[in-house]
Amino acid sequence: MGDKSSIFEEFREHSISEFFRKNRHMLGYSGKLRSMTTIVHELVTNALDACEEAEILPDIKVEIKKLGTDHYKVAVEDNGPGIPPEFVPKVFGKMLAGSKMHRFVQSRGQQGIGAAGVLLFAQVTTGKPLKITTSTGDGKIHIMEVKMNIEKNEGEVLSHKVKKGRWRGTRVEGEFKEVTYSRREQGPYEYLRRISLSTPHARITLVDPEETIVFERTVDKIPARPEEIKPHPYGITPDELLYISRRTRAKKISTMLVRELSRVTPQRVKELQDYILRDKILEKYRGSELWNLIVKCYLKVDIEKYLKKFSEYLDKKEIEEVKSIINALPESLSQLKNYYLKYLIMEYLIEKLSEEKLKEVKRHFKKRPESFIDFAERNYLSASTMEELKKKLREITRKPREFIEALKDRGMVSEEELKKLRKEIEELLDKPPKEMTWEDAELIVRALQDMEFIAPSTTGLRPIGAENIEKSLKAALKPQFVKAITRKPKTYRGGIPFAVEVALAYGGNAGRESEGTRKMEIMRFANHVPLLFDASGCGITNAVKSINWRRYGLKNEEEVPLTVFVNLISTHIPYTSAGKQAIACGPEENEEIYNEIRQSLMICARELEKYLARIRREMEEEKKRKYILKYATIFAEGLANITNRPKEEIERRIVELLSKS
Numbered sequence: 191m192g193d194k195s196s197i198f199e200e201f202r203e204h205s206i207s208e209f210f211r212k213n214r215h216m217l218g219y220s221g222k223l224r225s226m227t228t229i230v231h232e233l234v235t236n237a238l239d240a241c242e243e244a245e246i247l248p249d250i251k252v253e254i255k256k257l258g259t260d261h262y263k264v265a266v267e268d269n270g271p272g273i274p275p276e277f278v279p280k281v282f283g284k285m286l287a288g289s290k291m292h293r294f295v296q297s298r299g300q301q302g303i304g305a306a307g308v309l310l311f312a313q314v315t316t317g318k319p320l321k322i323t324t325s326t327g328d329g330k331i332h333i334m335e336v337k338m339n340i341e342k343n344e345g346e347v348l349s350h351k352v353k354k355g356r357w358r359g360t361r362v363e364g365e366f367k368e369v370t371y372s373r374r375e376q377g378p379y380e381y382l383r384r385i386s387l388s389t390p391h392a393r394i395t396l397v398d399p400e401e402t403i404v405f406e407r408t409v410d411k412i413p414a415r416p417e418e419i420k421p422h423p424y425g426i427t428p429d430e431l432l433y434i435s436r437r438t439r440a441k442k443i444s445t446m447l448v449r450e451l452s453r454v455t456p457q458r459v460k461e462l463q464d465y466i467l468r469d470k471i472l473e474k475y476r477g478s479e480l481w482n483l484i485v486k487c488y489l490k491v492d493i494e495k496y497l498k499k500f501s502e503y504l505d506k507k508e509i510e511e512v513k514s515i516i517n518a519l520p521e522s523l524s525q526l527k528n529y530y531l532k533y534l535i536m537e538y539l540i541e542k543l544s545e546e547k548l549k550e551v552k553r554h555f556k557k558r559p560e561s562f563i564d565f566a567e568r569n570y571l572s573a574s575t576m577e578e579l580k581k582k583l584r585e586i587t588r589k590p591r592e593f594i595e596a597l598k599d600r601g602m603v604s605e606e607e608l609k610k611l612r613k614e615i616e617e618l619l620d621k622p623p624k625e626m627t628w629e630d631a632e633l634i635v636r637a638l639q640d641m642e643f644i645a646p647s648t649t650g651l652r653p654i655g656a657e658n659i660e661k662s663l664k665a666a667l668k669p670q671f672v673k674a675i676t677r678k679p680k681t682y683r684g685g686i687p688f689a690v691e692v693a694l695a696y697g698g699n700a701g702r703e704s705e706g707t708r709k710m711e712i713m714r715f716a717n718h719v720p721l722l723f724d725a726s727g728c729g730i731t732n733a734v735k736s737i738n739w740r741r742y743g744l745k746n747e748e749e750v751p752l753t754v755f756v757n758l759i760s761t762h763i764p765y766t767s768a769g770k771q772a773i774a775c776g777p778e779e780n781e782e783i784y785n786e787i788r789q790s791l792m793i794c795a796r797e798l799e800k801y802l803a804r805i806r807r808e809m810e811e812e813k814k815r816k817y818i819l820k821y822a823t824i825f826a827e828g829l830a831n832i833t834n835r836p837k838e839e840i841e842r843r844i845v846e847l848l849s850k851s
């Protein structure tokens with residue numbers, strides 16, 4: 191007994207700041223150079239976000255001064271809208287506080303941790319506060335020193351002076367230890383060089399221990415403000431819906447759905463009620479003797495028929511699994527759809543392929559649905575066939591009304607029972623959002639995902655623009671060839687909008703200098719922010735590497751003066767971890783993003799191929815011409831002798847002829 195209680199004597203609650211003090215690597219504070227880059231990154235992205243939101247052309251100055259070994263002073267100053275003084279301790283002293291976290295908008299920052307992370311790092315390595323100088327342009331300049339109360343996760347103002355003056359913006363200054371500075375690839379210099387490429391409307395000045403470098407802006411137009419995009423029903427999870435329910439101003443769950451989600455109208459909420467009713471009935475009868483009958487009324491297709499039809503090709507295990515999936519409806523519907531698509535494709539192939547071909551294909555029939563579909567799509571199905579099959583797939587279940595009618599016809603559900611259930615659902619949707627439970631959220635999300643909605647709006651995404659990327663790459667790299675494209679927005683995970691921008695720059699200073707030659711360089715960006723770390727674990731790197739560059743006329747994939755620029759923009763970037771340095775996408779995860787990057791690269795690569803072929807042709811012709819010219823005089827002499835015409839004229843004609851071809 192004594193033992194047990196003593197454990198709990200040590201029981202404490204910890205604040206988020208305390209957590210990050212112990213796990214600072216999670217915020218990017220690991221390694222001396224990386225820590226320095228993280229400080230610059232956090233402060234510069236905040237400055238850019240603030241300027242863009244206030245529609246100000248950013249003018250940002252970064253100063254890095256060496257104070258001792260691994261000991262530096264860093265200051266970042268912007269001409270942005272400034273921070274009202276009462277918010278300063280919150281911005282820098284409190285984790286998870288910010289203006290961006292709760293919005294569905296494309297910005298560099300997302301979580302409300304960056305600024306406080308910088309203060310925390312200064313404090314734990316030097317014990318000193320951050321000095322913030324800020325003004326909203328009202329004639330008062332506030333100079334404040336802020337520390338963090340780590341236990342309480344709160345900012346404390348140590349001093350606050352007010353000066354008069356006409357200036358607007360924010361300057362953040364701090365001292366840091368356990369950091370270092372160099373112009374190496376993963377340091378602040380490279381970081382700023384890259385961010386200036388992806389933010390061509392910003393002027394960024396770096397005052398480093400050696401000199402002052404200005405990354406001049408190449409575009410004078412302020413980009414339009416990104417619009418807020420509400421989440422689409424297909425992309426939402428129960429957890430997110432619960433999160434929204436705790437913040438909404440709506441009084442009822444039904445109004446919350448209309449207000450906080452895109453494409454949901456009051457009319458659609460009425461429809462939603464029918465879908466929920468259908469799912470509730472299914473849930474109620476699951477496991478009962480009537481289950482098989484109920485499933486027959488619910489599913490439009492007889493999956494068991496397929497299982498019998500294909501039994502010679504399928505594993506016993508698969509048949510068992512599909513049966514258990516049917517038993518777990520409606521939750522397991524999306525899994526069932528996967529199998530159904532597989533069977534539709536099998537049916538199609540059996541009908542279409544010759545005996546011989548079919549023999550080859552048959553052994554793939556035992557594959558799991560995802561890999562089978564992938565295999566068939568790559569080798570045998572055109573896009574239009576696939577589209578047709580998917581159309582069938584969408585109609586796998588009966589519409590709620592039809593389902594209810596079918597049940598009523600068979601006398602399996604009474605009017606009274608339906609009334610009772612309908613009332614329950616109405617009460618659920620009338621509940622204040624704050625009282626929504628996890629089960630409610632699950633029920634609603636599942637029903638929404640089964641309804642048909644038009645695709646999410648993608649107007650809120652704000653790309654850099656192909657023209658701007660080309661401009662800034664030309665200015666920075668002076669390449670012989672450059673091609674950029676901005677693709678139309680698409681969605682991943684069913685409802686999250688994203689778009690991809692890709693550029694290739696070849697020749698000049700493109701590529702990365704290494705041991706006297708230039709090698710391929712991959713520049714990765716997420717919402718215009720350079721990603722410098724974790725390259726090998728990043729989906730962008732894998733997409734670039736998956737391209738067969740030799741096919742596009744590059745002799746060697748590695749040793750080419752080529753810069754590959756990829757910018758992924760989205761209201762929600764799928765990072766692999768809290769360090770936000772690598773994108774989670776690949777052939778099996780967020781493949782929409784991965785495929786889009788590959789496609790865009792191939793489009794640019796084809797242009798590069800044409801350019802390289804032209805250059806090669808020109809060079810060969812030049813060589814030929816020079817060669818013939820060398821002999822033109824001798825040739826002309828011989829001809830003059832035979833024809834009795836002046837040698838000079840013949841030589842002139844030969845040269846003329848050659849330059850025409």
Ligand SMILES: Nc1ncnc2c1ncn2[C@@H]1O[C@H](COP(=O)(O)OP(=O)(O)OP(=O)(O)O)[C@@H](O)[C@H]1O
Nearest residue numbers: 236240281288289290299300301302303304305360
């Ligand atoms: N230079 C600045 N000018 C104006 N407002 C700022 C500035 N820096 C920070 N802020 C405000 O402080 C908030 C908190 O910044 P912080 O970096 O902690 O979080 P974030 O940028 O929202 O997200 P992330 O943690 O992903 O960086 C911002 O949301 C913004 O409202």
Ligand SMILES: [Mg+2]
Nearest residue numbers: 236299304305
């Ligand atoms: Mg930030």
